[in-house]
Amino acid sequence: MPLSGALKRIRIPRPTLMIAVIISMLVDVVLNDTGIHASTTMTRVVTGLLFGGVMPWCIIPLLIEACLQLIYKKKIHSPDSGV
Numbered sequence: 001m002p003l004s005g006a007l008k009r010i011r012i013p014r015p016t017l018m019i020a021v022i023i024s025m026l027v028d029v030v031l032n033d034t035g036i037h038a039s040t041t042m043t044r045v046v047t048g049l050l051f052g053g054v055m056p057w058c059i060i061p062l063l064i065e066a067c068l069q070l071i072y073k074k075k076i077h078s079p080d081s082g083v
Contacts, residue, residue: 018058021050 025047032039 015058017054021047021054025051 028039028043028047031037
């Protein structure tokens with residue numbers, strides 16, 4: 001993420017992508033626990049890579065905005081956040 005230049009712009013993403021990735025992991029676990037589908041190493045790797053690839057894009061902008069709010073003691077809104 002730092003190499004892509006994404007840290008230069010603070011854009012808080014919509015939570016739908018984060019929720020979709022989390023749901024894919026939950027579906028894998030639930031299907032495995034209920035016995036409907038056996039969770040293999042490949043399904044765990046794929047859902048884990050999706051989760052690990054998406055979460056920095058969702059969490060780091062939030063952390064940057066929180067730090068800026070603490071530093072400047074004012075509310076900073078992203079132009080893409082709609083607020």
